[in-house]
Amino acid sequence: MARLLLRRLALCVVLIVLVPSITFFFEAITPGNVASLLLGTNATRQEVQQLSARLGLDQPLYEQYWHWLARLFTGNLGTAYLNGEPVTAVIGQRLPVTLSVLGGSLILASILGVGLGVASATRGRVIARTVDVGSIIGIAAPSFWIAIGLVLLFAVTLRVLPATGYVTFNASPLQWLRSLILPWIALGLGLMTFIAKQTRDQMLAVLNRDFIRTLRANGVSQRSIIFRHALRNAGIPVVTMIGLSFVGALSGSVFVEQVFVLPGLGSELVLAATTHDLPVIEGISLVFTIMVVVVSLAADLMYAALDPRVRSVR
Amino acid sequence: MTSEAAAGRDLDAGGMLLRLEQVSVDYRASRFRPPHRAVDGVSLAIGSGETLAVVGESGSGKTSIAKAVLGLVPVTSGQIWFAGQEISRWRQRQSVARDLQIVYQDPFRALSPTRTVGQSLAEPLLTDRTLSRAEVRQRVGAILEQVGLPASASVKHPGEMSGGERQRVVIARALLWSPRLVLCDEPVSSLDVSIQAQILGLLDDLQRRLSLSYLFISHNIAVVRYFADRVLVLYSGRVMEVGPAELVCYKPTHPYTRMLIDAVPDFDPGIQRERTLRRVIPASGQAAGTSAGCVFAARCPYVIDICRQIRPALQPVWEGGPLCACHRASELASQQEPRPA
Amino acid sequence: MTAAATGPPPAEIRGASWRAFARSFRRHWLGMTAAAFLLLVLMACLAAPIIAPYPPDAEDLSSVLSGPSLHHLLGTDQLGEDVLSRLLYGGVISIEGIGEALGVAVVLGVPSGLLSAYRGRALDAVLGRVADLGLAIPAIVILLMVFALPVGGETAAMMALGFIYAPSIYRIVRGAALPLREAEYVTNARMVGVSTPRILWRHILPGVAGPLAVNLTLTAGVTLTVQTGLNYLGLGVSPPTPSWGGMIGDAQSVLDQQPWLLVPTGLTVALTILSFALLGDAIRDSLAEAWSLETRRARAGRAAGKVTEPQAVHAAGPGALLSLRGISVSDRTGRPLTTDVSFEVKAGEAVGVVGESGCGKTLTALAVVGLLPPGTRLAGGQCWFDGERRLSPGQGKRTPGIGYVAQDPAVSLDPCFTVGSAIAEVVRAHSHLRRSAARSHALELMASVRIAAPAEVARLYPHQLSGGLAQRVQIAMALASEPRLLVADEPTTALDVTIQAEVLDLLRALRAERKMALLLITHDWGVVAGTCDRAVVMYAGQVVEEGTVTQLIRDPLHPYTRALLRANPQRRVPGGKLLAIPGTVPVPGSWVPGCRFAPRCSLAADDCRAGDVTLTGLADGRATRCVHYAELIAEASR
Numbered sequence A: 001m002a003r004l005l006l007r008r009l010a011l012c013v014v015l016i017v018l019v020p021s022i023t024f025f026f027e028a029i030t031p032g033n034v035a036s037l038l039l040g041t042n043a044t045r046q047e048v049q050q051l052s053a054r055l056g057l058d059q060p061l062y063e064q065y066w067h068w069l070a071r072l073f074t075g076n077l078g079t080a081y082l083n084g085e086p087v088t089a090v091i092g093q094r095l096p097v098t099l100s101v102l103g104g105s106l107i108l109a110s111i112l113g114v115g116l117g118v119a120s121a122t123r124g125r126v127i128a129r130t131v132d133v134g135s136i137i138g139i140a141a142p143s144f145w146i147a148i149g150l151v152l153l154f155a156v157t158l159r160v161l162p163a164t165g166y167v168t169f170n171a172s173p174l175q176w177l178r179s180l181i182l183p184w185i186a187l188g189l190g191l192m193t194f195i196a197k198q199t200r201d202q203m204l205a206v207l208n209r210d211f212i213r214t215l216r217a218n219g220v221s222q223r224s225i226i227f228r229h230a231l232r233n234a235g236i237p238v239v240t241m242i243g244l245s246f247v248g249a250l251s252g253s254v255f256v257e258q259v260f261v262l263p264g265l266g267s268e269l270v271l272a273a274t275t276h277d278l279p280v281i282e283g284i285s286l287v288f289t290i291m292v293v294v295v296s297l298a299a300d301l302m303y304a305a306l307d308p309r310v311r312s313v314r
Numbered sequence B: 001m002t003s004e005a006a007a008g009r010d011l012d013a014g015g016m017l018l019r020l021e022q023v024s025v026d027y028r029a030s031r032f033r034p035p036h037r038a039v040d041g042v043s044l045a046i047g048s049g050e051t052l053a054v055v056g057e058s059g060s061g062k063t064s065i066a067k068a069v070l071g072l073v074p075v076t077s078g079q080i081w082f083a084g085q086e087i088s089r090w091r092q093r094q095s096v097a098r099d100l101q102i103v104y105q106d107p108f109r110a111l112s113p114t115r116t117v118g119q120s121l122a123e124p125l126l127t128d129r130t131l132s133r134a135e136v137r138q139r140v141g142a143i144l145e146q147v148g149l150p151a152s153a154s155v156k157h158p159g160e161m162s163g164g165e166r167q168r169v170v171i172a173r174a175l176l177w178s179p180r181l182v183l184c185d186e187p188v189s190s191l192d193v194s195i196q197a198q199i200l201g202l203l204d205d206l207q208r209r210l211s212l213s214y215l216f217i218s219h220n221i222a223v224v225r226y227f228a229d230r231v232l233v234l235y236s237g238r239v240m241e242v243g244p245a246e247l248v249c250y251k252p253t254h255p256y257t258r259m260l261i262d263a264v265p266d267f268d269p270g271i272q273r274e275r276t277l278r279r280v281i282p283a284s285g286q287a288a289g290t291s292a293g294c295v296f297a298a299r300c301p302y303v304i305d306i307c308r309q310i311r312p313a314l315q316p317v318w319e320g321g322p323l324c325a326c327h328r329a330s331e332l333a334s335q336q337e338p339r340p341a
Numbered sequence C: 001m002t003a004a005a006t007g008p009p010p011a012e013i014r015g016a017s018w019r020a021f022a023r024s025f026r027r028h029w030l031g032m033t034a035a036a037f038l039l040l041v042l043m044a045c046l047a048a049p050i051i052a053p054y055p056p057d058a059e060d061l062s063s064v065l066s067g068p069s070l071h072h073l074l075g076t077d078q079l080g081e082d083v084l085s086r087l088l089y090g091g092v093i094s095i096e097g098i099g100e101a102l103g104v105a106v107v108l109g110v111p112s113g114l115l116s117a118y119r120g121r122a123l124d125a126v127l128g129r130v131a132d133l134g135l136a137i138p139a140i141v142i143l144l145m146v147f148a149l150p151v152g153g154e155t156a157a158m159m160a161l162g163f164i165y166a167p168s169i170y171r172i173v174r175g176a177a178l179p180l181r182e183a184e185y186v187t188n189a190r191m192v193g194v195s196t197p198r199i200l201w202r203h204i205l206p207g208v209a210g211p212l213a214v215n216l217t218l219t220a221g222v223t224l225t226v227q228t229g230l231n232y233l234g235l236g237v238s239p240p241t242p243s244w245g246g247m248i249g250d251a252q253s254v255l256d257q258q259p260w261l262l263v264p265t266g267l268t269v270a271l272t273i274l275s276f277a278l279l280g281d282a283i284r285d286s287l288a289e290a291w292s293l294e295t296r297r298a299r300a301g302r303a304a305g306k307v308t309e310p311q312a313v314h315a316a317g318p319g320a321l322l323s324l325r326g327i328s329v330s331d332r333t334g335r336p337l338t339t340d341v342s343f344e345v346k347a348g349e350a351v352g353v354v355g356e357s358g359c360g361k362t363l364t365a366l367a368v369v370g371l372l373p374p375g376t377r378l379a380g381g382q383c384w385f386d387g388e389r390r391l392s393p394g395q396g397k398r399t400p401g402i403g404y405v406a407q408d409p410a411v412s413l414d415p416c417f418t419v420g421s422a423i424a425e426v427v428r429a430h431s432h433l434r435r436s437a438a439r440s441h442a443l444e445l446m447a448s449v450r451i452a453a454p455a456e457v458a459r460l461y462p463h464q465l466s467g468g469l470a471q472r473v474q475i476a477m478a479l480a481s482e483p484r485l486l487v488a489d490e491p492t493t494a495l496d497v498t499i500q501a502e503v504l505d506l507l508r509a510l511r512a513e514r515k516m517a518l519l520l521i522t523h524d525w526g527v528v529a530g531t532c533d534r535a536v537v538m539y540a541g542q543v544v545e546e547g548t549v550t551q552l553i554r555d556p557l558h559p560y561t562r563a564l565l566r567a568n569p570q571r572r573v574p575g576g577k578l579l580a581i582p583g584t585v586p587v588p589g590s591w592v593p594g595c596r597f598a599p600r601c602s603l604a605a606d607d608c609r610a611g612d613v614t615l616t617g618l619a620d621g622r623a624t625r626c627v628h629y630a631e632l633i634a635e636a637s638r
Helices: A002-029 A034-039 A045-055 A061-073 A087-122 A125-140 A143-157 A173-207 A210-217 A222-259 A265-274 A278-306 B003-010 B062-070 B117-126 B133-146 B151-155 B163-175 B193-210 B221-227 B245-250 B255-263 B269-278 B305-309 B329-335 C018-026 C029-046 C083-119 C121-136 C139-148 C154-182 C184-191 C196-232 C244-253 C259-290 C293-300 C361-369 C419-430 C435-448 C454-458 C467-479 C497-514 C525-531 C549-554 C559-566 C606-610 C629-637
Strands: B018-027 B036-046 B051-055 B077-082 B100-103 B181-185 B213-218 B230-235 B238-244 C320-331 C336-346 C350-354 C376-385 C388-390 C402-405 C485-489 C517-522 C534-539 C542-548
Touching (some): A087 A125, A087 A222, A125 A173, A143 A222, A143 C244, A173 A222, A210 C402, A222 C139, A222 C419, A265 C139, B018 B062, B036 B051, B036 B213, B062 B077, B062 B100, B062 B181, B100 B163, B117 B133, B230 B245, B238 B245, C083 C121, C083 C196, C121 C154, C139 C196, C154 C184, C244 C259, C320 C517, C336 C350, C350 C361, C350 C525, C361 C402, C419 C454, C485 C497, C497 C525, C534 C559, C542 C549
Antiparallel strands (some): B018 B077
16 A cells, blocks of 8 residues: 555656656757747847847757756746746746636536436436436537537526636635636536446446345345445545546646636646747646646545555555 | 385386476565465376376465466476476477366356357367368367267357356367376366266266376365375365375375365265264464475364474375375374265 | 356456347447447548538638528538538548547557567566556646647647557556456467467457457547647647637637527537447447347247246245245346245254256345345245245345345455444344444354454454455354344355355354254255255256255155256265266256256156146155156165
């Protein structure tokens, strides 16, 4: 068990260095000069050279990497090409937004999804059918399409919720909530239906297993069987799957931020991609990687908490 | 006299077909833990046309012996001789594969589920380039007949056949190259009793017709005492007793063998009840390998101090008799009454 | 290790022939529809230059943002370009993208997965680490990064996506191939000298192909989502080249003027992704069904036997704790699995139900306990317990006073709970004791089943126990409800022989101490001989003989019982031959009318096959379902 955690942590460290390094090397090995890209095709040679010098791009590669790595460990993520702001500041402003969107939809999707999954596994056919249909929609429709549809329905037609924009929690909790409802639905619908389906499949599989039959035969109540035994056993793979789906949710959040014009990391990333702003891309990719790593670590811990077979050394 | 010499005297001098000498097999779970000794200094020998049964429960190491003989696991120490050649270090077993074959326990795993019976049987034949397709087909048909299956079986998939039929196919495959020794790893354990009898009958029949030798591995001593010429009892990787089947199965010397025999219920309910009252019940569990002393000491009802300190050697109980690894062997042998059949 | 008589093959080794798979897939109408739809989309888009009504960038400024009309079947966008045509041409981009991504993923993932599973530990360890890393990197980051670079473009991005998928393909292939490597048919092929490439191609790949196909279809759907999204963000293709994502983006910008524009593209994308998902599901289900024995045999023998009328052999006598009359269990389709099972268990008595696999003894036990498995139901018969008529001894309703011990203790205990808390929970379900009192009662129960150190064992989890210990725990759980009847379904089959003896001794002792009746299901005559007073022999879903154990063993009155005893090596006298029973046990659905054992019986005559044979009651509580039992008595006395 401890070995498993150590291995995970080692993976984390490697990733945190690796992913931004990939950007660095990608840029380094591709033809074409970043400086000329930034300045456009009309730039003169001299301007390009000046910019290169300013950005430190004329040094040998390993020196650049070394400096970059050293900066990384002191927490300095460089400055954005576009507007010269320190990358850490940009991240700092936008992180809470992304966390609100991601966190909120994950939590809502997990709670509702598990609940729906359990209900459809144990109750009647109606709920099961609803979950089936819902999961079909959730799987099929891309989140941004749903998002646009939601905007059409709630913002343009009904005018009850804002189409775009974000209000910080400190400014007004109610408006913060209002600005997040549609994004949560857009991002969370797919997640929720996925979780519901997985939960239902796992619950049904567990309820068919021999130990459930033994418990029933020995008189344990149905309630206890479902919530104490079946749910716990089914929860093990479900937790893992929720952890794995986080990466997908991360991608989805980028699109959702675009549709609803939320000032989060995702929309910043898209902007950086179109403007070739590499330091920003490196910085945000680092943050995303850390998030993924933290979530999978949490999933591993939950897995170990739920499944005693993983904990004991056998 | 030494046990090796006794082993030589135990068998007739026709030359042994398969001989294991002090074979040990270790498994390593990981680099950080000591290896687990699954087989510990096992010696055995099989001559032409005879059946040696290796009996043991789970954890006894009997499957590891089979794997070692087949070359599927490396032998940590000791030697394996087959038809005069030492094969324990050989990686490639093609040259002996024709003479040394295996029948597995689980026919599902022994036959590819996606290929027909005919294709599975043809495959080993096709490695020999000298045979034409027609010859291959003919031999497949002939071998099916030999195991009592119709030639039409060759187009079926294993999933479409019953357990007994599948096992016959596995036996057929083993016989393709007219082997001299067939290793049977629990060949009837997953079959119903009525089918068991059919398959055992078939194996018996084939042995007589083709002068086969069998290394018969089983946990079921009732089957073994019916089928085997000689029996070797294995516990936790070590040989406890070995000798002719009538002696080992009906007049066992070693305490573990006695426990095994006792566990097979008698069919006369009266006698059975009486045996139950007489039985001594020890605690459970097979101890892990490398302790000093007898590995069975923790469960033995006849244990004395020396048993825990010194590992008993495998020695004949009496002149020319079965070999037994117990400090109290001669004492136990003289005490016993012949057991009811 | 003792194994139960023929059970289903382990999941990892399952495979299906193409024939069986195709047959199974044809019956999944949803999957077939999805496949047809995908094919349609593929064909239509590839044929775009031929069938599209307009070139994709032809602007018709006279009808801008129009809805569906005669000239423009799906309407026009803000530049007057025809939506249908753009949809068709845009599909080509998507098809290319999916092809590139999946192609790279397969080329990287499949060989590495196969080699990793087949070749060796060092390679496996290295590749495994690389795959772990790959799976943890957020895809969106890499993709956007690719676009930020000078070489960035649609193709580069799709290939990068392929790289990102490769680790999960690697995992799937490796996961499917690894257990196959250990399968005996593979080691056998290796041993006889079949070459490695041939083994990989002939034996391992077919086993891998199934899960791989499922995964690839689902991945195709995901790829489409991602690609559409990237195009939506404006990355990858630039106007006027049409792409589905780009069209959605265009639709969003004129949302308030012409909301219809969202529909055609969005629906097409959604339906395509949905079709991939449905197709993947259908492939997976078809694979699972294709090799399932049950389906095959069911198709083989549809001739269902009738459910016979229950007949009372003995009246429900006084002192009968459990009384079954004409219990018949059938499956969902009405095919009978057991017919007309009747017998009694008196208080404190031990009755064995003996038979081979498929005879229906387990179903009978489950019917008694009230827990028939899903897919089966009680078709007829009645059951009395403790004087009361149980109205529906079928699914769901448990009968109090009856305890149940299952065959394999390893899977019969919840792996997430310590055994102590599991037993305590059952105790609490049957009494109103508080937690601590229930806990100590649980320890007492454990002591009563001869567990040496109850307090220590109570803290262990099921996977930490040996077989014998786990079985004792199961027995303790069953005793917690103070049952008057204990139903034990093959309680020792999964255990070593010496442990078996201990557990049987335990059951005997418990019976004596608690005056508990025992219904013991087994295929092992030795177990019956040692533990039971009376026994019931079952064959092909029926009771064929009943009597005391001594009577049955010494003077069997049914040819099947006699043949079974003669074939049993436990009984055999040294020197003689084991007499085998020719033929095989018929499966439900292939029972013949008349005596079901007749095809294999040496005494069979025409009257055996004429009509259903009834269970004839004889003196001293014996019963037999053989018309010629008198001949057996005559033979035996000779």
